[in-house]
Amino acid sequence: MVFNASIHYRDGALMIDDISVELIADEVGSPVYIYSLKRVRENLRRLQRAFASIDAHIHYSAKANSNSAVLRAVSKAGAGIDAVSGGEIQRALMAGARAEDIVFAGVAKTRDEIDYAVKSGVGWINVENALEMEHINAAAESLRIGEVKAALRFNPQVEAKTHRYMSTGHGAAKFGMTAASIGRILADCCRLPQVNVAGLHMHIGSQLGDTTATAEALSKLLALAKRYPQIDTLNLGGGLPVAYRFDETAPAMEEFAAEIAGLLRGYRVLLEPGRAIVADAGMLVVTVLYVKRQAGKLFIIVDGSMAELIRPALYQAHHEIVPLIESCGDTYTAQVVGPVCESADVLAWERELPRLEVGDRLAVMTTGAYGMAMASNYNSRLRPAEVVVEASGGSWRVSRRRETIDDILRLERLTSE
Numbered sequence: 229m230v231f232n233a234s235i236h237y238r239d240g241a242l243m244i245d246d247i248s249v250e251l252i253a254d255e256v257g258s259p260v261y262i263y264s265l266k267r268v269r270e271n272l273r274r275l276q277r278a279f280a281s282i283d284a285h286i287h288y289s290a291k292a293n294s295n296s297a298v299l300r301a302v303s304k305a306g307a308g309i310d311a312v313s314g315g316e317i318q319r320a321l322m323a324g325a326r327a328e329d330i331v332f333a334g335v336a337k338t339r340d341e342i343d344y345a346v347k348s349g350v351g352w353i354n355v356e357n358a359l360e361m362e363h364i365n366a367a368a369e370s371l372r373i374g375e376v377k378a379a380l381r382f383n384p385q386v387e388a389k390t391h392r393y394m395s396t397g398h399g400a401a402k403f404g405m406t407a408a409s410i411g412r413i414l415a416d417c418c419r420l421p422q423v424n425v426a427g428l429h430m431h432i433g434s435q436l437g438d439t440t441a442t443a444e445a446l447s448k449l450l451a452l453a454k455r456y457p458q459i460d461t462l463n464l465g466g467g468l469p470v471a472y473r474f475d476e477t478a479p480a481m482e483e484f485a486a487e488i489a490g491l492l493r494g495y496r497v498l499l500e501p502g503r504a505i506v507a508d509a510g511m512l513v514v515t516v517l518y519v520k521r522q523a524g525k526l527f528i529i530v531d532g533s534m535a536e537l538i539r540p541a542l543y544q545a546h547h548e549i550v551p552l553i554e555s556c557g558d559t560y561t562a563q564v565v566g567p568v569c570e571s572a573d574v575l576a577w578e579r580e581l582p583r584l585e586v587g588d589r590l591a592v593m594t595t596g597a598y599g600m601a602m603a604s605n606y607n608s609r610l611r612p613a614e615v616v617v618e619a620s621g622g623s624w625r626v627s628r629r630r631e632t633i634d635d636i637l638r639l640e641r642l643t644s645e
Contacts, residue, residue, distance in 0.1 A: 229554065231474075231593065232508050234267035234621070240554040242591055245621030249513060250552045252615055252624060253589055258515045259532035259612040260630075261600045263293070265301045265619045267509035268596075272305050275468075275501060278485040282492050287331050289466050289502025290316040292597040297616040297627040298506060299323035308351070310466070310500040314341035317348060327351070331463070331498065333381075333429070335403055343367045346376055352498070354429040354463065356381045356404060358413050361420055368422035379427030379463050379498075380410045382452060384445040386432055403431070407452050414456055428453050431465025431500070442467075443487070450491060461496040464488075468504035472546050472594050478504075503597040510596020512537055512612075513552070514575075516588045517567070526562040528584055533566025534573045535609040537595055538602050541572040548593040549575065555582035564590070568607050600628075605636055 230236040234245050242249045244264050252262055275286055287308035290299060294316055299309065300323040308329035309320040320330055332345045333354040342360070345353060346367040355361055355378050368376050383404030405413075410428070417425050432445045446464070453459045471478040481504070514532035521527075539545035549564055560583060564576040575592060584590075603611045613630040617623070 231550075232267065233270060234264040234509065234617075235511065235593070237554045242550065242552045242554070244511070245617045247617050247622070247624050249511070249591060250589065253513050253515075253552070256613050256615060256626060257630065258513050258589065259530075259536050260513050260615060261510060261595065261612055262513060262615045262617065262624075263295070263298060263506070263510040263596050263627075264617045264621075265297065265509075266617065266621050268298060268301050268506055269305050269619055271505045271509065272302055272307055275481055275499070275504065276306065278481040279489075279497070279499065281485070282489045282497055283495070284492075284497040284499055287329070287498055287500045288505055289500045290320060291601060292502025293506045293510070293599070293601050294319050295600065295614050295616070295627055296323045297614075299325065301619065302505065303329075307505075308498075310502070311350075314338075314344045317341075317345055317350065321348065331379075331500065333500075337363075339363055339367075343371075346373065347371055349373075352377050352379055352427065352461075352463070354379050354381050355413075355425075358409070361413060361417070361423055365420040365422045373422075375422055375424040377427070378423050378425050379429040379461060380413060380425060381405060381429040381431070382407065382410060382449055384430060384432065384448040386441050386445040386448070404429075407448075410452065411455075414458075426458060427461035427463055427496075427498075428459055429463040429465065429498075431467060442484075446488060446491065453495070461498065462492065463498040463500065466500040466502055466504070468501045470503055470507045470594065470597075472507075472548070474548055507597035508594050510594070510599060512592040512595045512599055514590050514592065516584050516586055516590070518586065519584060526560055528562045528564045528581065528590075530564060530566060530575070530590065532575065532592065532612075533568040533607075533609065534570065534575075535566075535568055535604050535606045536612055537575065537592060537599050538604070539595075539598055540575055541570070542602075547575065547595060549579060549581065549590050550593065551582055551584070552589040552591060558583055568609070605631075608633070608636065610636070 287310040288302040289310040303325040309325045311317045312334040327349040328351040330350040331352040342363045381404040514530040518529040534541040566573045610631040614628040616627045
Protein backbone atom coordinates (compact mmCIF):
# COMPACT_ATOMS: atom_id res chain seq x y z
CA MET A 229 0.00 0.00 0.00
CA VAL A 230 1.27 3.49 -0.90
CA PHE A 231 0.23 6.47 1.22
CA ASN A 232 2.25 9.05 -0.70
CA ALA A 233 5.46 9.16 -2.71
CA SER A 234 7.58 8.80 0.44
CA ILE A 235 5.51 6.65 2.80
CA HIS A 236 4.50 3.14 1.78
CA TYR A 237 4.69 -0.54 2.61
CA ARG A 238 7.47 -2.60 1.04
CA ASP A 239 7.41 -6.36 1.55
CA GLY A 240 5.01 -5.81 4.44
CA ALA A 241 7.17 -3.25 6.28
CA LEU A 242 6.28 0.43 6.58
CA MET A 243 8.93 2.55 4.86
CA ILE A 244 9.68 6.24 4.81
CA ASP A 245 11.49 6.72 1.52
CA ASP A 246 14.07 3.88 1.52
CA ILE A 247 14.27 3.51 5.31
CA SER A 248 12.39 1.00 7.46
CA VAL A 249 10.34 2.80 10.10
CA GLU A 250 10.77 -0.20 12.41
CA LEU A 251 14.55 0.12 12.11
CA ILE A 252 14.42 3.75 13.23
CA ALA A 253 12.11 2.93 16.13
CA ASP A 254 14.36 0.04 17.20
CA GLU A 255 17.34 2.39 17.44
CA VAL A 256 15.68 5.58 18.75
CA GLY A 257 12.74 4.22 20.73
CA SER A 258 9.23 5.60 20.85
CA PRO A 259 7.35 7.83 20.75
CA VAL A 260 9.32 9.42 17.93
CA TYR A 261 8.50 11.84 15.13
CA ILE A 262 9.96 10.97 11.71
CA TYR A 263 9.99 13.34 8.73
CA SER A 264 10.86 12.81 5.08
CA LEU A 265 12.83 15.82 3.84
CA LYS A 266 12.36 14.47 0.32
CA ARG A 267 8.58 14.77 0.71
CA VAL A 268 8.92 18.24 2.25
CA ARG A 269 10.88 19.43 -0.77
CA GLU A 270 8.49 17.76 -3.22
CA ASN A 271 5.49 19.47 -1.60
CA LEU A 272 7.27 22.83 -1.73
CA ARG A 273 8.22 22.37 -5.38
CA ARG A 274 4.62 21.51 -6.24
CA LEU A 275 3.44 24.79 -4.70
CA GLN A 276 6.19 26.75 -6.42
CA ARG A 277 5.15 25.30 -9.78
CA ALA A 278 1.47 25.91 -9.12
CA PHE A 279 2.01 29.64 -8.58
CA ALA A 280 4.77 30.10 -11.17
CA SER A 281 2.51 32.08 -13.51
CA ILE A 282 2.40 35.06 -11.12
CA ASP A 283 5.04 36.95 -9.12
CA ALA A 284 4.57 34.69 -6.10
CA HIS A 285 6.99 33.98 -3.26
CA ILE A 286 6.51 31.07 -0.84
CA HIS A 287 7.29 31.67 2.84
CA TYR A 288 7.11 28.43 4.84
CA SER A 289 5.10 28.87 8.04
CA ALA A 290 7.55 27.84 10.76
CA LYS A 291 4.82 27.39 13.37
CA ALA A 292 3.75 24.19 11.61
CA ASN A 293 7.10 22.53 12.29
CA SER A 294 10.14 24.54 13.37
CA ASN A 295 12.65 21.70 13.45
CA SER A 296 15.95 23.13 12.24
CA ALA A 297 16.38 20.39 9.63
CA VAL A 298 13.01 21.23 8.11
CA LEU A 299 13.74 24.98 8.14
CA ARG A 300 17.11 24.36 6.48
CA ALA A 301 15.55 22.12 3.83
CA VAL A 302 12.88 24.62 2.77
CA SER A 303 15.34 27.54 2.85
CA LYS A 304 17.78 25.68 0.60
CA ALA A 305 14.89 24.90 -1.75
CA GLY A 306 14.15 28.59 -2.24
CA ALA A 307 11.42 29.32 0.30
CA GLY A 308 11.36 32.18 2.73
CA ILE A 309 10.12 31.79 6.31
CA ASP A 310 6.95 33.05 7.99
CA ALA A 311 7.78 33.52 11.69
CA VAL A 312 5.32 34.39 14.46
CA SER A 313 7.76 34.98 17.32
CA GLY A 314 11.26 36.20 17.99
CA GLY A 315 12.21 32.61 18.69
CA GLU A 316 11.08 31.48 15.24
CA ILE A 317 13.07 34.31 13.65
CA GLN A 318 16.17 33.15 15.52
CA ARG A 319 15.55 29.51 14.56
CA ALA A 320 15.18 30.49 10.91
CA LEU A 321 18.40 32.51 10.90
CA MET A 322 20.29 29.71 12.63
CA ALA A 323 18.98 27.27 9.99
CA GLY A 324 20.43 29.42 7.22
CA ALA A 325 17.46 31.53 6.12
CA ARG A 326 18.30 35.02 4.91
CA ALA A 327 16.83 37.77 7.08
CA GLU A 328 15.32 39.54 4.07
CA ASP A 329 13.39 36.33 3.28
CA ILE A 330 11.67 36.28 6.69
CA VAL A 331 8.18 37.69 7.30
CA PHE A 332 7.43 38.45 10.96
CA ALA A 333 3.75 38.05 11.87
CA GLY A 334 1.76 37.71 15.08
CA VAL A 335 -1.10 39.40 16.88
CA ALA A 336 0.86 40.43 19.99
CA LYS A 337 4.50 41.10 19.22
CA THR A 338 6.46 42.35 22.22
CA ARG A 339 8.70 45.41 22.06
CA ASP A 340 11.72 43.14 22.43
CA GLU A 341 10.57 40.96 19.54
CA ILE A 342 10.01 43.98 17.31
CA ASP A 343 13.43 45.38 18.21
CA TYR A 344 15.01 42.00 17.41
CA ALA A 345 13.15 41.70 14.10
CA VAL A 346 14.13 45.21 13.01
CA LYS A 347 17.74 44.75 14.10
CA SER A 348 17.91 41.40 12.27
CA GLY A 349 16.69 43.03 9.06
CA VAL A 350 13.63 40.87 8.39
CA GLY A 351 12.04 41.47 5.00
CA TRP A 352 8.52 42.25 6.20
CA ILE A 353 6.57 42.80 9.40
CA ASN A 354 2.84 42.02 9.26
CA VAL A 355 1.13 44.65 11.42
CA GLU A 356 -2.03 43.86 13.41
CA ASN A 357 -2.72 47.14 15.24
CA ALA A 358 -1.85 50.84 15.11
CA LEU A 359 0.39 50.86 18.19
CA GLU A 360 2.60 48.25 16.55
CA MET A 361 3.43 50.83 13.88
CA GLU A 362 4.70 53.17 16.59
CA HIS A 363 6.91 50.43 18.03
CA ILE A 364 8.39 49.56 14.62
CA ASN A 365 9.14 53.20 13.86
CA ALA A 366 10.74 53.71 17.27
CA ALA A 367 12.91 50.58 16.83
CA ALA A 368 14.10 51.73 13.41
CA GLU A 369 14.90 55.20 14.70
CA SER A 370 16.75 53.86 17.74
CA LEU A 371 18.82 51.48 15.62
CA ARG A 372 19.44 54.17 12.99
CA ILE A 373 18.49 51.95 10.10
CA GLY A 374 16.46 52.65 6.98
CA GLU A 375 12.83 51.94 6.34
CA VAL A 376 11.13 48.78 7.56
CA LYS A 377 8.66 47.19 5.15
CA ALA A 378 5.25 46.53 6.68
CA ALA A 379 2.05 44.86 5.53
CA LEU A 380 -1.19 45.67 7.34
CA ARG A 381 -3.21 42.57 8.24
CA PHE A 382 -6.75 42.90 6.95
CA ASN A 383 -9.63 41.13 8.67
CA PRO A 384 -12.21 40.72 5.87
CA GLN A 385 -14.90 39.53 8.30
CA VAL A 386 -15.42 36.32 6.38
CA GLU A 387 -16.25 33.08 8.18
CA ALA A 388 -14.21 30.19 6.78
CA LYS A 389 -15.77 26.73 6.78
CA THR A 390 -13.25 25.04 9.03
CA HIS A 391 -12.89 24.19 12.73
CA ARG A 392 -13.80 27.25 14.78
CA TYR A 393 -10.34 27.27 16.39
CA MET A 394 -8.81 27.52 12.89
CA SER A 395 -11.03 30.31 11.57
CA THR A 396 -9.21 33.66 11.86
CA GLY A 397 -10.83 36.05 9.37
CA HIS A 398 -14.24 36.68 10.94
CA GLY A 399 -15.24 39.76 12.91
CA ALA A 400 -15.04 38.09 16.32
CA ALA A 401 -11.46 36.84 15.77
CA LYS A 402 -8.55 38.58 17.49
CA PHE A 403 -6.59 38.78 14.25
CA GLY A 404 -6.20 41.65 11.81
CA MET A 405 -7.89 45.01 11.35
CA THR A 406 -10.97 46.31 9.56
CA ALA A 407 -10.74 48.35 6.38
CA ALA A 408 -11.59 51.46 8.40
CA SER A 409 -8.72 50.86 10.83
CA ILE A 410 -6.31 50.28 7.94
CA GLY A 411 -7.51 53.48 6.31
CA ARG A 412 -6.77 55.48 9.47
CA ILE A 413 -3.25 54.01 9.70
CA LEU A 414 -2.48 54.80 6.06
CA ALA A 415 -3.81 58.34 6.43
CA ASP A 416 -1.47 58.89 9.37
CA CYS A 417 1.60 56.90 8.28
CA CYS A 418 3.53 60.01 7.12
CA ARG A 419 4.04 60.62 10.85
CA LEU A 420 6.04 57.37 10.97
CA PRO A 421 8.68 57.81 8.26
CA GLN A 422 10.66 54.70 9.20
CA VAL A 423 7.76 52.39 8.31
CA ASN A 424 7.09 51.72 4.63
CA VAL A 425 3.57 50.32 4.35
CA ALA A 426 3.77 48.64 0.96
CA GLY A 427 1.55 45.59 1.50
CA LEU A 428 -1.66 44.14 2.81
CA HIS A 429 -1.81 40.78 4.56
CA MET A 430 -4.75 38.39 4.95
CA HIS A 431 -5.16 34.95 6.50
CA ILE A 432 -8.68 33.68 7.16
CA GLY A 433 -7.91 30.25 8.61
CA SER A 434 -6.48 26.78 8.14
CA GLN A 435 -7.69 23.72 6.24
CA LEU A 436 -9.56 25.90 3.72
CA GLY A 437 -11.07 23.18 1.57
CA ASP A 438 -13.92 25.40 0.36
CA THR A 439 -12.64 28.19 -1.90
CA THR A 440 -15.85 30.23 -1.58
CA ALA A 441 -14.73 31.99 1.61
CA THR A 442 -11.24 32.54 0.19
CA ALA A 443 -12.66 34.08 -2.98
CA GLU A 444 -14.92 36.40 -0.97
CA ALA A 445 -12.04 37.49 1.27
CA LEU A 446 -9.72 37.99 -1.69
CA SER A 447 -12.33 40.15 -3.42
CA LYS A 448 -12.49 42.39 -0.35
CA LEU A 449 -8.68 42.51 -0.10
CA LEU A 450 -8.33 43.57 -3.74
CA ALA A 451 -11.00 46.24 -3.36
CA LEU A 452 -9.11 47.65 -0.38
CA ALA A 453 -5.72 47.49 -2.11
CA LYS A 454 -6.99 49.40 -5.14
CA ARG A 455 -7.72 52.43 -2.93
CA TYR A 456 -4.06 52.83 -2.07
CA PRO A 457 -1.56 53.05 -4.95
CA GLN A 458 1.41 52.56 -2.59
CA ILE A 459 0.29 48.96 -2.00
CA ASP A 460 2.24 46.75 -4.39
CA THR A 461 2.37 43.49 -2.38
CA LEU A 462 -0.43 41.20 -1.23
CA ASN A 463 0.28 38.51 1.37
CA LEU A 464 -2.43 35.84 1.17
CA GLY A 465 -1.27 33.90 4.22
CA GLY A 466 -1.57 30.13 4.32
CA GLY A 467 -4.43 27.77 5.07
CA LEU A 468 -3.95 25.42 2.12
CA PRO A 469 -5.58 22.11 3.07
CA VAL A 470 -4.23 18.59 3.32
CA ALA A 471 -6.06 15.25 3.41
CA TYR A 472 -5.99 13.58 6.82
CA ARG A 473 -8.16 10.61 5.83
CA PHE A 474 -7.21 7.94 3.34
CA ASP A 475 -10.54 8.41 1.53
CA GLU A 476 -10.06 12.17 1.16
CA THR A 477 -8.40 14.09 -1.65
CA ALA A 478 -7.09 17.58 -0.97
CA PRO A 479 -8.06 20.22 -3.54
CA ALA A 480 -5.44 20.58 -6.27
CA MET A 481 -3.24 23.60 -5.63
CA GLU A 482 -2.87 24.07 -9.38
CA GLU A 483 -6.62 24.68 -9.70
CA PHE A 484 -6.64 27.15 -6.81
CA ALA A 485 -3.65 29.01 -8.26
CA ALA A 486 -5.29 29.19 -11.68
CA GLU A 487 -8.46 30.65 -10.15
CA ILE A 488 -6.69 33.53 -8.45
CA ALA A 489 -3.76 34.20 -10.78
CA GLY A 490 -5.65 36.56 -13.07
CA LEU A 491 -6.86 38.66 -10.14
CA LEU A 492 -3.36 39.16 -8.73
CA ARG A 493 -1.44 40.29 -11.78
CA GLY A 494 0.41 43.50 -11.12
CA TYR A 495 0.97 42.65 -7.46
CA ARG A 496 3.86 40.93 -5.80
CA VAL A 497 2.27 37.99 -3.97
CA LEU A 498 3.45 36.31 -0.78
CA LEU A 499 2.08 32.95 0.37
CA GLU A 500 2.66 31.39 3.79
CA PRO A 501 1.80 27.66 3.67
CA GLY A 502 3.02 25.37 6.42
CA ARG A 503 0.74 22.37 6.76
CA ALA A 504 0.60 21.80 2.99
CA ILE A 505 4.40 21.47 2.90
CA VAL A 506 5.16 19.34 5.94
CA ALA A 507 2.03 17.55 7.24
CA ASP A 508 2.08 14.42 5.10
CA ALA A 509 5.88 14.23 5.28
CA GLY A 510 5.74 13.17 8.93
CA MET A 511 4.53 10.44 11.24
CA LEU A 512 4.48 9.78 14.98
CA VAL A 513 5.54 6.24 15.89
CA VAL A 514 4.13 4.78 19.12
CA THR A 515 4.33 1.40 20.87
CA VAL A 516 1.48 -0.63 22.34
CA LEU A 517 1.84 -0.85 26.13
CA TYR A 518 -1.43 -2.60 27.04
CA VAL A 519 -4.55 -4.02 25.42
CA LYS A 520 -7.59 -3.58 27.66
CA ARG A 521 -11.26 -4.59 27.35
CA GLN A 522 -13.73 -2.67 29.46
CA ALA A 523 -17.48 -1.94 29.30
CA GLY A 524 -17.75 -3.37 25.83
CA LYS A 525 -14.87 -1.28 24.50
CA LEU A 526 -11.38 -2.25 23.41
CA PHE A 527 -8.57 0.11 24.35
CA ILE A 528 -5.15 0.04 22.71
CA ILE A 529 -2.99 1.90 25.22
CA VAL A 530 0.17 3.29 23.63
CA ASP A 531 3.17 5.31 24.80
CA GLY A 532 2.17 8.37 22.74
CA SER A 533 -0.34 10.84 24.13
CA MET A 534 -1.95 14.25 23.84
CA ALA A 535 1.32 15.64 25.23
CA GLU A 536 3.07 14.53 22.05
CA LEU A 537 0.12 15.08 19.67
CA ILE A 538 -2.62 17.37 20.94
CA ARG A 539 -4.56 17.79 17.69
CA PRO A 540 -7.14 15.01 18.34
CA ALA A 541 -7.90 16.42 21.80
CA LEU A 542 -7.82 20.09 20.78
CA TYR A 543 -9.47 20.00 17.35
CA GLN A 544 -11.12 16.56 17.39
CA ALA A 545 -8.73 15.98 14.50
CA HIS A 546 -8.59 12.69 12.62
CA HIS A 547 -5.25 10.99 11.98
CA GLU A 548 -5.05 7.65 10.25
CA ILE A 549 -3.18 4.98 12.24
CA VAL A 550 -1.42 2.03 10.64
CA PRO A 551 0.77 -0.80 11.94
CA LEU A 552 4.46 -0.82 11.10
CA ILE A 553 4.04 -4.40 9.91
CA GLU A 554 1.27 -4.72 7.33
CA SER A 555 -1.51 -7.07 8.33
CA CYS A 556 -4.15 -8.77 6.22
CA GLY A 557 -5.75 -10.66 9.10
CA ASP A 558 -8.78 -10.05 11.27
CA THR A 559 -9.55 -6.55 12.49
CA TYR A 560 -11.44 -5.10 15.42
CA THR A 561 -12.78 -1.72 16.46
CA ALA A 562 -10.67 -0.06 19.12
CA GLN A 563 -9.86 3.22 20.84
CA VAL A 564 -6.19 4.22 20.66
CA VAL A 565 -5.41 6.05 23.89
CA GLY A 566 -2.37 7.40 25.68
CA PRO A 567 -1.03 7.40 29.26
CA VAL A 568 -1.90 11.01 30.18
CA CYS A 569 -4.36 11.45 33.06
CA GLU A 570 -7.09 13.09 30.96
CA SER A 571 -10.16 11.55 29.36
CA ALA A 572 -9.35 13.63 26.27
CA ASP A 573 -6.10 11.69 25.78
CA VAL A 574 -7.41 9.73 22.82
CA LEU A 575 -5.51 9.53 19.53
CA ALA A 576 -8.32 7.71 17.70
CA TRP A 577 -11.92 6.79 18.42
CA GLU A 578 -13.71 3.70 17.08
CA ARG A 579 -10.90 2.85 14.71
CA GLU A 580 -10.72 -0.37 12.67
CA LEU A 581 -7.31 -1.92 13.40
CA PRO A 582 -5.60 -5.31 13.02
CA ARG A 583 -5.25 -7.41 16.13
CA LEU A 584 -2.41 -5.95 18.17
CA GLU A 585 -0.22 -7.25 20.96
CA VAL A 586 1.94 -5.55 23.57
CA GLY A 587 5.12 -4.32 21.89
CA ASP A 588 3.58 -3.81 18.45
CA ARG A 589 4.20 -0.41 16.93
CA LEU A 590 1.84 1.95 15.13
CA ALA A 591 2.36 5.03 12.98
CA VAL A 592 0.07 8.00 13.47
CA MET A 593 0.00 9.52 10.01
CA THR A 594 0.11 13.09 8.66
CA THR A 595 1.63 14.50 11.83
CA GLY A 596 4.47 16.51 10.31
CA ALA A 597 2.54 19.73 11.01
CA TYR A 598 1.36 20.87 14.45
CA GLY A 599 2.60 17.69 16.09
CA MET A 600 5.94 18.24 17.78
CA ALA A 601 5.41 21.99 17.37
CA MET A 602 2.56 21.80 19.91
CA ALA A 603 4.02 19.10 22.17
CA SER A 604 4.24 19.73 25.90
CA ASN A 605 5.65 18.36 29.13
CA TYR A 606 2.22 17.78 30.66
CA ASN A 607 2.41 15.08 33.35
CA SER A 608 6.18 15.76 33.23
CA ARG A 609 6.35 13.74 30.05
CA LEU A 610 9.51 13.98 28.00
CA ARG A 611 9.09 15.40 24.53
CA PRO A 612 10.01 12.82 21.89
CA ALA A 613 12.97 12.63 19.59
CA GLU A 614 12.69 13.90 16.03
CA VAL A 615 14.27 12.03 13.14
CA VAL A 616 14.72 13.20 9.55
CA VAL A 617 15.22 11.01 6.52
CA GLU A 618 17.53 12.99 4.28
CA ALA A 619 16.40 14.31 0.90
CA SER A 620 18.30 11.49 -0.81
CA GLY A 621 15.87 9.07 0.86
CA GLY A 622 18.61 6.64 1.79
CA SER A 623 19.92 7.86 5.15
CA TRP A 624 18.50 9.23 8.37
CA ARG A 625 19.60 11.00 11.53
CA VAL A 626 18.26 12.27 14.83
CA SER A 627 17.62 15.99 14.37
CA ARG A 628 16.47 16.54 17.95
CA ARG A 629 17.22 14.08 20.72
CA ARG A 630 14.61 12.88 23.16
CA GLU A 631 14.33 15.07 26.25
CA THR A 632 15.50 13.86 29.64
CA ILE A 633 14.11 14.75 33.03
CA ASP A 634 17.29 16.76 33.60
CA ASP A 635 16.39 18.93 30.61
CA ILE A 636 13.12 19.83 32.28
CA LEU A 637 14.42 20.27 35.83
CA ARG A 638 17.48 22.37 35.02
CA LEU A 639 15.22 25.43 34.54
CA GLU A 640 13.79 25.05 38.04
CA ARG A 641 15.55 26.32 41.13
CA LEU A 642 15.17 23.56 43.67
CA THR A 643 15.89 24.62 47.23
CA SER A 644 15.52 22.74 50.49
CA GLU A 645 13.18 24.16 53.10
